[in-house]
Amino acid sequence: MPEHRTVALFGGIYANHLALAAALADAQRRGADAIYCLGDLGAFGPHPDKVFPLFKEHDIQSVRGNYDDSIGNERADCQCGYTDPRDNYFAELSYDYTMANTSPPNRAWLKNLPSEIRFQLGAASVLLCHGSPRKMNEFLWESTTSTQFLEYLADEHQADVICNTHTGIKWQRDLSRNRKFVNVGVLGRPENDGRPHVWYTLLSAGDSREITVEFIPVPYDHDRLAAEMRAERLPEEFIATILSGWWTTCLEVLPAKERRRGRF
Amino acid sequence: MTATNNNAIPRVGLSHLDHLWFQVAGTLCNLTCHHCFISCSPHNDFFGFLSLAEVKRRLEESIPLGVKEYYFTGGEPFLNPEMTDILVLTLRYGPATVLTNGTVLKDEWLVRLRAAEELSVYALEFRVSIDGFSPEVNDPIRGEGTFARAMRGVTKLVEHGFLPIITAARTWPIEREQEVVGSFCKMLQAAGYSRPRLKILPTLQLGAETGRTCGYAPEERVTTAMMEDFDQSQLICEHSRIVTDRGVQVCPILIEAPESVLGETLVESQRPFVLSHGVCWTCYQNGAICSNPSSGDKDA
Ligand code: SF4
Ligand code: SF4
Ligand SMILES: [Fe+2]
Numbered sequence: 133m134p135e136h137r138t139v140a141l142f143g144g145i146y147a148n149h150l151a152l153a154a155a156l157a158d159a160q161r162r163g164a165d166a167i168y169c170l171g172d173l174g175a176f177g178p179h180p181d182k183v184f185p186l187f188k189e190h191d192i193q194s195v196r197g198n199y200d201d202s203i204g205n206e207r208a209d210c211q212c213g214y215t216d217p218r219d220n221y222f223a224e225l226s227y228d229y230t231m232a233n234t235s236p237p238n239r240a241w242l243k244n245l246p247s248e249i250r251f252q253l254g255a256a257s258v259l260l261c262h263g264s265p266r267k268m269n270e271f272l273w274e275s276t277t278s279t280q281f282l283e284y285l286a287d288e289h290q291a292d293v294i295c296n297t298h299t300g301i302k303w304q305r306d307l308s309r310n311r312k313f314v315n316v317g318v319l320g321r322p323e324n325d326g327r328p329h330v331w332y333t334l335l336s337a338g339d340s341r342e343i344t345v346e347f348i349p350v351p352y353d354h355d356r357l358a359a360e361m362r363a364e365r366l367p368e369e370f371i372a373t374i375l376s377g378w379w380t381t382c383l384e385v386l387p388a389k390e391r392r393r394g395r396f
Numbered sequence: 397m398t399a400t401n402n403n404a405i406p407r408v409g410l411s412h413l414d415h416l417w418f419q420v421a422g423t424l425c426n427l428t429c430h431h432c433f434i435s436c437s438p439h440n441d442f443f444g445f446l447s448l449a450e451v452k453r454r455l456e457e458s459i460p461l462g463v464k465e466y467y468f469t470g471g472e473p474f475l476n477p478e479m480t481d482i483l484v485l486t487l488r489y490g491p492a493t494v495l496t497n498g499t500v501l502k503d504e505w506l507v508r509l510r511a512a513e514e515l516s517v518y519a520l521e522f523r524v525s526i527d528g529f530s531p532e533v534n535d536p537i538r539g540e541g542t543f544a545r546a547m548r549g550v551t552k553l554v555e556h557g558f559l560p561i562i563t564a565a566r567t568w569p570i571e572r573e574q575e576v577v578g579s580f581c582k583m584l585q586a587a588g589y590s591r592p593r594l595k596i597l598p599t600l601q602l603g604a605e606t607g608r609t610c611g612y613a614p615e616e617r618v619t620t621a622m623m624e625d626f627d628q629s630q631l632i633c634e635h636s637r638i639v640t641d642r643g644v645q646v647c648p649i650l651i652e653a654p655e656s657v658l659g660e661t662l663v664e665s666q667r668p669f670v671l672s673h674g675v676c677w678t679c680y681q682n683g684a685i686c687s688n689p690s691s692g693d694k695d696a
Contacts (some may be wrong), residue, residue, distance in 0.1 A: 215595075217574060217577075274517060275517065276464075276491040276519055277464060277491070278463065278464050278518070279490075280460075280461075280464075280490070281463065281490075284412070284461075383591075387491070387519040388519045389519040390519075391559055396591060
């Protein structure tokens with residue numbers, strides 16, 4: 133198993149190659165000795181093929197997200213499980229676009245990504261997954277996930293630190309025996325707080341068993357991303373999110389607390 | 397599962413106790429809806445209230461089992477005089493969802509509950525059931541004046557800062573879904589709920605519902621063959637149990653069936669359940685009907 137001192141963890145990329153490049157530069161500046169992605173390379177953004185060379189150049193290993201699993205296996209939909217007709221309409225649009233613009237070799241690469249990644253960070257064992265360690269597309273929101281459930285996951289999956297993504301909003305919880313659960317957020321789109329920057333997470337091993345979790349904001353050229361999205365005729369609703377920082381679609385899955393913090 | 401006989405009745409095991417339900421108001425309700433699947437009414441005390449002390453005991457019992465979310469149903473939960481205290485307490489243990497008809501909510505309760513939710517890291521979800529987008533559709537099913545009263549409940553929840561999920565049993569043909577849901581949303585917005593949240597439930601053929609349409613035919617049973625290639629996590633009994641005043645039972649839908657009592661403790665109740673009932677067939681056809689959309693496809 134690989135051993136690290138400081139790792140940068142990237143949540144869903146959603147084809148945001150500009151934020152990915154900015155986050156990579158930032159993580160290197162902060163001395164990360166490894167960079168991992170927790171899945172969902174495509175979705176939402178423009179030119180999905182643009183993120184793959186960055187993954188290869190920087191040797192970023194990734195977990196397979198639901199989107200990667202769908203695109204890689206050419207499934208019928210993205211497996212987000214939306215039931216609202218409007219959410220579904222947008223989900224389908226971006227799924228069809230991403231499928232059509234992801235090259236066959238890149239699709240094959242996505243298909244073969246692992247469902248989890250494990251490594252040592254100092255004395256702590258870390259488990260990276262996409263939705264939850266038991267289910268790729270399970271949403272774990274801060275306000276709807278009890279601490280005792282996270283303790284159960286940590287016991288069941290034998291990890292000191294469990295990290296996930298998939299919901300799009302970062303959060304963390306301290307567990308017993310110095311263990312932790314961390315949702316690393318996403319690089320793909322802002323987190324519904326009215327600010328256009330995105331987030332990644334830096335985990336560092338201290339001298340004892342203590343692990344430090346830092347959420348890092350990533351400003352990037354979001355105007356340029358919006359222009360690229362417009363040129364690709366992606367929905368104006370998505371572009372509005374990139375520019376304003378407020379979510380305009382896929383709101384049905386937000387629990388009351390997280391929904392209340394947003395505008396729509 | 398070893399399928400020796402394809403017509404055999406399958407049993408479903410509990411993968412993990414994700415959702416713990418409480419039949420907190422028993423079968424007591426201020427309304428008498430025609431389709432109520434456990435025939436609740438102001439006089440049906442077949443199941444009784446759960447006390448705050450009993451809920452507290454169960455919450456404590458649920459911690460070592462890693463329960464993720466708590467759900468409260470009845471009857472009408474807010475007929476239980478300890479309901480506000482129960483929810484305030486639960487928010488110390490985890491996320492809470494309460495299923496209400498919205499007709500008996502009091503301002504002072506909502507003030508307390510909103511404050512408790514604000515202090516908690518966990519969400520308090522209200523699910524208000526209505527049956528249509530107008531009194532003409534709703535009231536013949538749920539009773540005279542209930543549409544207006546439920547709408548006042550929704551408005552009150554919104555005024556207190558909640559974002560209730562409005563659940564409607566499907567009483568219209570599925571082809572008209574878009575149109576029905578669209579006008580329903582417009583009506584909610586006109587009533588002051590600017591970002592309405594909706595969830596449509598299939599109608600169950602149980603209890604009073606049997607009188608309204610028809611019961612189950614003998615062939616309407618889940619079989620072992622039907623369970624092959626079926627995602628069992630779609631069934632509530634695969635990840636939930638419910639506490640009632642008779643013990644721990646398999647799911648909120650089947651509480652009237654004596655065989656649905658699985659034990660006195662949560663641990664005992666974790667054994668598998670045989671899907672012998674007709675309503676299991678509806679469950680199978682429609683997927684989970686009782687959870688919130690935010691849980692992801694585990695509860696689609
Ligand atoms: S459906 Fe709900 S509101 Fe209607 S009688 Fe049953 S418990 Fe009461
Ligand atoms: S009614 Fe549904 S949830 Fe309940 S036991 Fe039958 S299949 Fe399971
Ligand atoms: Fe995802």
